[in-house]
Amino acid sequence: MASEFEHISPSSQIRKRLLSHKPAMFGLIVILFAIFIALAGHTIMPDKTPDANDGAIQISKQMPIFETKILKFRKRLETQHAGFFESIYNGDETDYIITPIDTFRIVGDTVFYKVYGKKQEEEAFSLIYATKPVFTGHSNLLSDDSLHYNYQIKGDTVRYVDIQKRIRTTTLFELKEEFQKENIETRTYWLGTDRLGRDILSRLMYGTRISLMIGTIAVLISLALGVTLGALSGYFDGWIDNAIHWFMTVVWSIPSIMLVIAITIVLQSKGVWVAFVAVGLTMWVEIARIVRGKIKAIKRKPFIEATHAFGMSHWRIIFRHILPNMLGEIVVVTTSNFAAAILIEAGLSFLGLGVKPPTPSWGMMVSEGYSVIGTSNSWHLIVFPSLCISLLVLAFNLLGNGLRDAYDPNTNHG
Template sequence: MSQQPNYKTPFYYARKRLFKNKPAVFGFILIVIAHLVAALGYLIMPDNTPFANDGAVQIQKKTPGFSVGILKIRKNMAVEKAGIIDRILNGQESEYTIVPIIGTPKILMDSIYFRPYGREKKEVDHLLLNCVKPLFVGPSNKLGKDYNYNYKKEGDKIIYLDSEERVCEITQEELEKEFWENNVEKRTYLLGTDKSGRDMLSRLLYGTRISLSIGFISLLISLMVGVTFGAIAGFFGGKVDHFIMWVMTVIWSIPTIMLVIAISLALQNKGVWVAFVAVGLTMWVEFARVVRGQIMGIKQKLYIEAARALGYSNKRIIFYHILPNIIGPIVVISTSNFAMAILIEAGLSFLGLGVQPPTPSWGMMINEGFRAIGTSNSWHLVLLPSLCISFMVLAFNLLGNGLRDAFDPQGLK
């Protein structure tokens, strides 16, 4: 019995050529790492509070590798523990307020004494119990009819009201042990701090999620709109083609910033979702032009004539017989437009028209660093987010060039 020949699809050869292209593979690896960082989110960020917003102005604009002692003072409120999914998506609210300190704090009687960072000459004190436990704020007589405080001492025992006004007790020894275990630590900021004393590494990692999200959603919007209009214009031609080409020319001539302002005014809002829509609506024209040109050539093929003769609808012919044959050019444009979307988002955020504080965005971080130029220790505020944008755009461009070479029909063997 004769063995059937082992035929390979064009995608098999395209994939084979792609993985022989080392720059494209390098770009692909960077993109995979970026997506892992965006997916894991707060789980891998040193500062896992919402938007990596846990900072102290005393340590603002510190250069990479900066280390400092941290005194953590308990907030007088109950902080709900987030589940694993909620923690990945939204982070975990911190139970503490941080105070940078010099040296090791001392415990004397009911108080702790420490020297704040930046004011080393002046030693200050804070109630030990209030540093370790969340206390009830406001008058209460639960500790006695004529006792309006939130704690009292009875020998070595401390009786206090927690944030929910419940009566609790703890010994001085237990209190001091818990303080040394939970309230004092040394932090090293690998990439320094920003102008508000927040961890730059955490905010850069979160910025990866913002850039990839805007790139993906904007690409999805532009892909749906561009392919639809391009397919209609290329397949039907005539007046429909002329009208869509006119719309494309008008949209192409509108600057992105003007379109964002117009959308912001129409929606009476500005922020990340406006950036999604605005970036998507500025990039669909390129998809439409390529799809239109490809379909105008393919619709003359014999198999399209055969589909018409069999009575297939125009919708079926476009989406089942034409579009699958132009996936290659669409994929190549998608990678380049993804990189362009990241650049556009960074530019809009730099101008204050994109992502709004406190959400970290690479463009907004560059703007903050730009405003700090001329002050001491400000070089990393601009350099680090700029490098992130450059490497991300480079990765998508390298992959796009590799895909273009891989899908080149002249290279099939």
């Protein structure tokens, strides 16, 4: 029977079948969007500080689409700013400490404000301290008749010692203008805030990078181990096959999360890179089993017998003539392993064995939400990171199903 694909190459047939698989295309779009968020980094995050960690306890557990005025006080120490590319990946330290407020007013050289949600009397803060990086120690650079350490005001003129121990001059008018422009802003927390008053949207976006990174590293480790051990076991018979197969069976019998915990304990460390390695070391068995089974079937084919007749080396036969014939199976299982790695990392972080605070990961955010479950305004702390985990895992599984159907149309039930 004539086929609509008979005049195009096998790779074009696979691509056409994949593009016509709507669930797989949905999964691919979600994955590409997640990759964009991870690569764009802090340039698109509302909170551009390292680890999206700029929060205020006064606005703890606020609901989505929360808006408030933010009063920013200048830090009285030198801030080490990152370069352009480093700031995209790691973020950049802010020069300010934030306080959410209801109202503020300026009288002379003093700022009076009411902290968000509190009904007590106004608090006061020096205008010069709010806007300028004033030196914190005893400099003795100003005359003895200064009313405060390291700054003095005479009429409208303000002299102060900056953090570089240099005397600077400005005016009250300039300070007030700078304060209105730089120290007051209105922030909208689109997905609300966590229990420490940090922006949930920014931390979810940062967590996307963690999930994709751990998936990538874990899959690369599992591919290297799985393909190598599976190829050795499938190609060579005898004691090599028996030993590797026994090892695969032992590892396969241990639950993944328990094996990851054991590896983490053995490495005596917690952190993102340990999590990457631990997850990768638990996911290679499925790849090895598939590679082993396929090689045992392919190595008896006539074209492989011909390579032996030409005197080709075992490694060339395996990597140049056998493995390319099982690329489809490897791609499919690799995609499913991405989803599994994301779930395992989330479980590790939930148990406190994954990335270290304050670096945000979705599993850790679920754990933080779980710790305050039952309190007011807490549902979104669990729901949003859980939705992110579920959506990305679903996307990889849908893409994996689409790739399976594309490489083997006999399994296509779409």
